[in-house]
Amino acid sequence: MSYLAPTEFVTKMVDAGESKLFMSTRDTLIRAYMAGAILALAAAFAVTVSVNTGNPLIGALLFPVGFCMLYLLGFDLLTGVFTLAPLAVLDRRPGATWGGVMRNWSLVFTGNFAGALTVAVFMAIIFTNGFSEAPNAVGQKIGHIGEGRTLGYAAHGAAGMLTLFIRAVMCNWMVSTGVVAAMMSTSVSGKVMAMWMPILVFFYMGFEHSIVNMYLFPSGLMLGGNFTFMDYMIWNEIPTVLGNLVGGLTFVGATLYSTHYRTAPKRTA
Secondary structure (H helix, E strand, C coil): CCECCHHHHHHHHHHHHHHHHCCCHHHHHHHHHHHHHHHHHHHHHHHHHHHHHCCHHHHHHHCHHHHHHHHHCCCCCHHHHHHHHHHHHHCCCCCCCHHHHHHHHHHHHHHHHHHHHHHHHHHHHHHCCCCCCCCCHHHHHHHHHHHHCCHHHHCCHHHHHHHHHHHHHHHHHHHHHHHHHHCCECCHHHHHHHHHHHHHHHHHCCCCCHHHHHHHHHHHHHCCCCCCHHHHHHHHHHHHHHHHHHHHHHHHHHHHHHHHCCCCCCCCC
């Protein structure tokens, strides 16, 4: 597996964050677009497997294939840059600013959304034979997911919003762990094995991932889900983005950086 020690892969995390801040607008958007599209296709695949087998665990076991593909191809998810980009500022890399971080986050959000929306349209066409008939079983399932994870939260008011936010925090704790885990190895097989485990956990546990939701909810609206675009934004996407930010930066980026890169002075005997 060619394992790297924490001090080595955390240095790679900071370097990656710096690289993303100075990437051109064109490359940032292309890489984000492709990441959103591939992850959306993986979500459609996982839901299809779950519906056809009647076993959600099988869908969860297979979903990480999309995450592994997009990472190995060098594409960027919002959940990943939430964790990595700020590290360059914390490390005071030359030219790294919070303005640059916000620029990166905005571009990646835009690219991810465009990619996921493209796949949502394509899959809606497939699930309805070009919108000529009612959605098939998979399409109906996607519509119900959208209802349950918007109106379902709204029915519980503040408690529902808290639950949504915590699920989003937990999601990017796992997803960003997958991003970092890939840096622990220098071999493709090692990277894939390390990424697969935390991504499996997040998907099977039903945690809220902002980019997966960029596919599921617009697709659900196209497929007759009984909720509105504002329901999606207020009772899912916006709180999910904020929770993903907190989960990735707090529980993965900041903790690894502070204990393996900016370590505290050792105690004296």
